């Protein structure tokens with residue numbers, strides 16, 4: 039069975055991505071002889087600090103931010119935790135309120151639920167999406183929003199790729215004095231993001247979703263944002279996040295963001311065309327196939343398709359036999375018997391929700407990946423359907 043990336047058809051890029059060779063190359067010197075501490079006074083540390091600051095500029099550039107608004111973290115989950123918990127600590131005793139969507143990644147969803155249970159008096163609202171996984175900005179209209187309200191809405195959904203109307207929602211929240219956070223982990227590098235054009239306060243991104251390694255992320259806070267740190271200690275990262283900087287990974291994230299900027303066009307042309315072709319052919323050639331999520335307002339790399347009455351896990355095992363890696367819903371819920379909370383929130387019927395498969399592309403995918411998958415899937419679907427207890 040295929041165990042290395044060069045042997046498999048890898049269509050699970052929303053779960054994690056390969057480290058770009060350019061990223062690895064940029065990192066290596068900082069794992070070898072450039073090991074100085076960026077906070078040191080001597081030049082051996084000072085040069086390292088300059089590289090860290092250049093990486094910060096590249097991360098900022100990807101989202102139209104200023105470099106001094108970027109805080110390096112250990113992952114996307116930490117960035118989300120920092121925003122939600124940092125907000126709550128500052129608004130403790132002031133009747134804080136968190137408003138999210140019903141389809142957030144567990145990094146936001148479970149953090150918000152933890153805070154609701156942990157902080158007496160914190161109100162939490164999880165707003166519904168429609169059958170296509172889309173939210174309408176108007177759902178905010180009958181919510182109480184004030185200076186102690188944090189609205190956290192993901193830019194793009196990891197399971198369906200649906201892109202939320204972030205600008206319209208952020209504008210509504212800012213008009214009423216609220217604070218707006220977005221989990222942009224899936225959006226960064228796939229669709230243009232410019233925090234100068236959207237009235238956001240906080241944003242989270244993660245390295246391993248855009249060809250940097252696992253274990254590095256970034257949080258963006260608009261200058262002046264009143265956020266308590268999650269990790270206290272030294273003065274690193276402007277006091278927002280203590281701990282000696284993870285220099286090699288920061289360098290890697292910077293290089294990955296630089297590459298993502300250069301590859302944004304390819305993502306939206308060639309990668310989008312691969313995704314569209316796979317989607318078109320699977321919907322045409324597999325019986326009982328149905329697209330999940332808004333067909334238009336979606337990331338260019340993601341398609342999520344249900345195959346009526348078939349167990350998604352069974353499809354994945356057969357795909358794995360064929361050397362193809364895809365995913366059912368989110369990697370974080372794989373192994374549980376419940377359909378994903380995203381499919382449930384969309385009201386997808388049980389016999390479809392259980393059979394949803396996500397195929398997610400990156401710039402490293404080729405035409406042959408689509409061809410092999412299109413070749414394998416109809417047979418897998420027919421075989422499993424003939425065994426299905428539902429029919």
Ligand SMILES: *Cc1c(COP(=O)(O)O)cnc(C)c1O
Pocket residue numbers: 052112113114115116143145192194195196221223224244245246247253254255
């Ligand atoms: C992967 C992901 C995260 C978590 O990022 P990690 O770096 O794995 O902690 C958060 N939000 C979304 C939408 C994601 O896809």
